[in-house]
Amino acid sequence: MRNDNHEGMPYMAREDHIEMEGVVVDTLPNTMFRVELENGHVVTAHISGKMRKNYIRILTGDKVKVELTPYDLSKGRIVYRSR
Known part of the structure; x- marks a missing residue:
């Protein structure tokens, strides 16, 4: 199954994010x-959809990987939790 937008072009992943650990x-x-x-720096972050779908729990003190957008460096998305 192919994901197409309304013009018939395939969706492209966005590459304009900054990945940092925290x-x-x-x-x-x-x-x-x-x-x-x-x-x-301290940022506010939410859990990515894949982590939410797989019920990955995040607790205070966990080491995580955060994606930041270059447009607003105070908000981010948690994409990975280290063990």
């Missing part, structure tokens, strides 16, 4: 987390 320092309502990145 540590979850706080749990917020609505499955949001406060993550301190390696460089010391």
Whole structure:
């Protein structure tokens, strides 16, 4: 099965994100987390859809990989939880 947009062109994955590692320092309502990145900045992040679908739990103190958009560096998406 192919995913096409309304013009018949296949969807392309967006490559314009910044991946950084950090540590979850706080749990917020609505499955949001406060993550301190390696460089010391603190961002608000939510769980990616694949992690949500597979019921991956994230707790305070977990080491995570966060995708940031270059347009708003204060928000991100958690895409991986390290063991």
